[in-house]
Amino acid sequence: xxxxxxxxxxxxxxxxxxxxxxxxxxxxxxxxxxxxxxxxxxxxxxxxxxxxxxxxxxxxxxxxxxxxxxxxxxxxxxxxxxxxxxxxxxxxxxxxxxxxxxxxxxxxxxxxxxxxxxxxxxxxxxxxxxxxxxxxxxxxxxxxxxxxxxxxxxxxxxxxxxxxxxxxxxxxxxxxxxxxxxxxxxxxxxxxxxxxxxxxxxxxxxxxxxxxxxxxxxxxxxxxxxxxxxxxxxxxxxxxxxxxxxxxxxxxxxxxxxxxxxxxxxxxxxxxxxxxxxxxxxxxxxxxxxxxxxxxxxxxxxxxxxxxxxxxxxxxxxxxxxxxxxxxxxxxxxxxxxxxxxxxxxxxxxxxxxxxxxxxxxxxxxxxxxxxxxxxxxxxxxxxxxxxxxxxxxxxxxxxxxxxxxxxxxxxxxxxxxxxxxxxxxxxxxxxxx
Numbered sequence: 001x002x003x004x005x006x007x008x009x010x011x012x013x014x015x016x017x018x019x020x021x022x023x024x025x026x027x028x029x030x031x032x033x034x035x036x037x038x039x040x041x042x043x044x045x046x047x048x049x050x051x052x053x054x055x056x057x058x059x060x061x062x063x064x065x066x067x068x069x070x071x072x073x074x075x076x077x078x079x080x081x082x083x084x085x086x087x088x089x090x091x092x093x094x095x096x097x098x099x100x101x102x103x104x105x106x107x108x109x110x111x112x113x114x115x116x117x118x119x120x121x122x123x124x125x126x127x128x129x130x131x132x133x134x135x136x137x138x139x140x141x142x143x144x145x146x147x148x149x150x151x152x153x154x155x156x157x158x159x160x161x162x163x164x165x166x167x168x169x170x171x172x173x174x175x176x177x178x179x180x181x182x183x184x185x186x187x188x189x190x191x192x193x194x195x196x197x198x199x200x201x202x203x204x205x206x207x208x209x210x211x212x213x214x215x216x217x218x219x220x221x222x223x224x225x226x227x228x229x230x231x232x233x234x235x236x237x238x239x240x241x242x243x244x245x246x247x248x249x250x251x252x253x254x255x256x257x258x259x260x261x262x263x264x265x266x267x268x269x270x271x272x273x274x275x276x277x278x279x280x281x282x283x284x285x286x287x288x289x290x291x292x293x294x295x296x297x298x299x300x301x302x303x304x305x306x307x308x309x310x311x312x313x314x315x316x317x318x319x320x321x322x323x324x325x326x327x328x329x330x331x332x333x334x335x336x337x338x339x340x341x342x343x344x345x346x347x348x349x350x351x352x353x354x355x356x357x358x359x360x361x362x363x364x365x366x367x368x369x370x371x372x373x374x375x376x377x378x379x380x381x382x383x384x385x386x387x388x389x390x391x392x393x394x395x396x397x398x399x400x401x402x403x404x405x406x407x408x409x410x411x412x413x414x415x416x417x418x419x420x421x422x423x424x425x426x427x428x429x430x431x432x433x434x
Contacts, residue, residue: 005052005124006105011044012095013112014061014086023231029063031112032070033231036238040225041067041112042077049079051120053108059084059095093197100188107188109181109199115234116222117247118180126216127182130156133207134187137180138215139222140323140332142290144174148200150215151175158213161200171273171320174327175215178222219295219334219375221246242293251378254334255289255428256368256395258386259300261408262424263322266387271309276321279407281425283329288425292432294383295334295375298322299367301390305340308349312340335375337367363393385427392417403427 013031023033031041041058048056056079060067064085074081084098096109106124110116118137127135136158138150149162149172161177162168177200190203197203207213221243225231237243246252260266265277289296298319304310319336326332339362345355360366372379384395387408392415395402404417405427421427 005121007053007108007120007124008055008057008103008105009048009053009108009110010057010059010084010095010099011041011048011110011112012059012092013041013067014059014064014089014095015113023228027063029060029066030226032063032066033225035115035225035231035235039070040115041071043115044110044112045071045074045077045079045081047116047118048108048110048120049077053079053120055080055082057082057084057095057099058112059086059090061086061089089196090194091196091198091202093199093203094195096188096197096203097191097194100191103183103185103188105185107183107185109183111179111224113226114179114222114224115238115243116178116180116220117243118218118220118222119248122248123180123182123216123218127184127214130214131212132182132214133184133210133212134204135182135214135216136204137178137182137222138175138217139178139219140174140327140334141176142327142330142332144172144176144324144327144332147176149173149175150177152215156214156217157211158204158208158215160208161205163201171317171324173320174323174332175217179224180222182216218248219246219252220248245293248376250376251381252295252375253293253381254295254297254371254375254377254383256297256299256371256382256384256400257424258362258388258391258408259298259302259319259322259338261387262385262391262405263298266408266410269304269307269309270318271304271314273314273318273321276318276325278322278325279423281423283326283331285423285425285428286326286331286333287329288428288432290331294432295377296332297335297371297375298333298337299362299371299394300336300338301362302338302340303342303361306342306351306354307347308351315340335371337370339367362390363397365394365398368394368398383431385424389413389415401431403430 032039084095148164151160225234267275339360341358343357382400385403387405392402402417403419419430
């Protein structure tokens with residue numbers, strides 16, 4: 001593995017783990033709970049070491065002698081460990097005060113109660129290429145409605161963090177902080193004194209206005225195991241190979257979904273966000289995809305932009321509404337791609353620069369190829385689901401299986417799909433079995 005990353009790490013392992021008492025019985029610190037044969041903390045150390053991270057700080061508190069006795073100086077685990085002992089809890093960021101003068105390179109900060117398998121090389125490349133001061137590892141989750149939301153611009157720059165107890169009178173992308181951060185060393189000058197610090201709302205928020213705090217969105221496995229239910233589910237995922245398989249160094253598989261008529265009710269060219277309405281069984285179907293190891297990726301033609309009927313911002317908000325509605329049902333989308341172009345020009349109000357014969361408009365496969373690059377997909381293992389000829393042609397052009405759903409456009413089908421289904425749930429059940 002690449003040892004030239006020039007990065008150190010801090011693992012936050014000081015919590016008592018009150019919610020995990022069913023597992024720990026308060027006899028061991030939460031990060032020492034055994035999951036699939038190893039302490040949670042040992043898995044975190046291995047996940048870092050596999051990417052050349054050898055210098056690791058661990059902040060400890062409750063029953064910390066058990067952690068120090070088990071790992072020692074780290075030599076038996078192939079790393080160098082130094083401990084920060086929190087005699088009083090310092091929040092999720094206060095421990096950084098103790099190491100601020102020891103960091104002369106990028107620093108990865110991650111929790112000790114999270115199961116993760118992340119391509120840190122890819123994350124660090126993003127951090128450096130974007131010139132970020134702070135990068136948050138971000139992802140969709142099953143409960144965005146009661147999570148802190150990360151709000152970004154089109155370049156992944158974080159513009160605000162919306163607290164989970166805030167009143168939300170807007171539609172939003174399902175994007176939350178997974179608890180893993182990359183910090184450039186100059187940010188540690190923030191820590192002038194020893195005090196309780198919340199990483200998101202005290203430390204990260206301090207730098208947001210500078211425009212150099214970014215969100216790295218990834219589909220990789222990062223889940224906290226702070227409750228017994230989450231612990232049990234993560235252990236199942238470890239045993240089933242799902243955790244390792246979702247690392248983006250591995251080829252991924254995806255279900256490509258059309259939007260109008262497949263996810264939301266078909267109403268012709270949708271120009272008004274009020275016309276976005278989820279079809280029956282869609283949330284259930286997407287939850288099934290989410291749990292399967294497949295990624296869920298929307299690929300949609302949206303010529304309303306080229307026609308001058310909607311702006312990019314208005315179309316983006318329509319997708320935000322879909323993500324908000326799905327999130328309330330515990331389902332999420334991994335990626336959204338849409339084509340704003342249209343090949344035929346000469347109409348009143350059109351956006352001339354978008355009236356082109358592009359490579360992304362279905363049935364061409366430009367959007368699928370973009371997703372292939374972003375998510376390291378093996379296209380041969382992907383599936384295309386849609387409600388019309390253009391979707392089936394797209395799948396055929398990409399050389400992947402196709403499923404036609406009968407919930408949308410109702411055109412005469414001239415291209416034979418591999419399967420036909422009454423709705424999205426039935427379509428998903430063709431290739432995802434319980």
